[in-house]
Amino acid sequence: MSTREVYFKSIEDKLLLLVHSIKVNGKLNLLDGHLFAEAFFAQFLNILYQYHLQGTNRTKPNYAAIDLVDEMGKIVIQVTSQITRDKIQNTLMKSNLAAIRDYRLQFVLITEDAGRLEKRPYQNPSEIHFSEKTDIIDITRLLADCRDADIAILLKLKNLCDKELGSNEPPRYETSLLVEVVRLVAKMQVSPANGVKIPNSFDIQEKIDFNELRSIQDNTISPLQLYNPELDGIYESFALEGTSPAIIFQKLVSVYQNQ
Structure with a gap:
């Protein structure tokens, strides 16, 4: 599996899990997840589309029907889990939109597929910039755009999803297993490699x-630092038993260079 596919699959899993969670919570009238989703999608869209979105509570308190705003790019966004034509039409009918008619209005719908809404006509009395073909964004559309994004963007999105929605951490190996590995290395009978280089x-x-x-340091190299203190402790215990850590390292170098 390619690096791009790994990153994309991780993003896909997290977004679909978010959709399912909000759908279930909505049926239980638990709306906190939707509020947190607004902040998450602000960051997600800022990375994917290079927007500069902020929550409207920071810029224009109680701004009717608008959740996120990009003042620089003149974009306003409503994040909603209500997947109906009426929801979109009611927003377009808001009188306050006339004051920002030079902005583009987009809808981020927390659902896998909202294709049917792109085929319905809408009234737009404020004449704010809006197209049902391009400005109704569901999770399928987001994933399609992720698939075509630069791999550096994909990595940033994966890291965001991991931080906000939970990371699929690889299982930590038990210290006892590390001890056993080092113990086996210490017992190995190897001949020195020719021309061993220090x-x-x-x-x-x-x-x-x-x-x-x-670009991969945060997710690969840095987490492995957690094992260094454990290995140091193991080597110290071997030194107390009379086995020099230097001997173990020499055997590892010899095996590696012979291979």
Whole structure:
């Protein structure tokens, strides 16, 4: 599976889980999830479309029918889980939209498919910029745009989804397993590799930057630092038993270079 596919699949799973959660909570009249979704989608759209959205409670308190606004790009957005033509039409009929008729009005619908709403005609008395073909955005549309996005954008979106909606962390290995691995290495009988080279010391961050790995550092390299204290403790315990950690490292180097 390619890196792009891994990132996309993670985003897809989180968005569909969010849709399901809000749908279920809506049936139970639990609306807190919808309020949190507004803040999440503001960040999501800012990354995906390079918008500059903020919640209207920060800029225009109690702004009727509008949840998010991008003053720079002149875009206003309503985030809703009510997937009906009436919901969209009622918003378009709001008299306050006449004051921002030079803005574009978009709807982010928390559902997998809202294609049927793109085929219905709408009255737009305020003449705010709006097209039912392009400005009704459901999760399927968001995922299609994610699929075509630059991989750096995909990584940012994946990280956002992980932070906001929960991360699928790989299971941590038990310390006892690490002990067993090191113990087996210590017992290995290996012949020294020909021309064993002693690596030069280096700055870890410089090495990451030189190999252009910074984009994956947060999700791969950095989490592995958690294991360093455990390994240090294991090596110390071996030293107390009379087995030098240096011997273990030499065997690892010999096996690696022979391979």
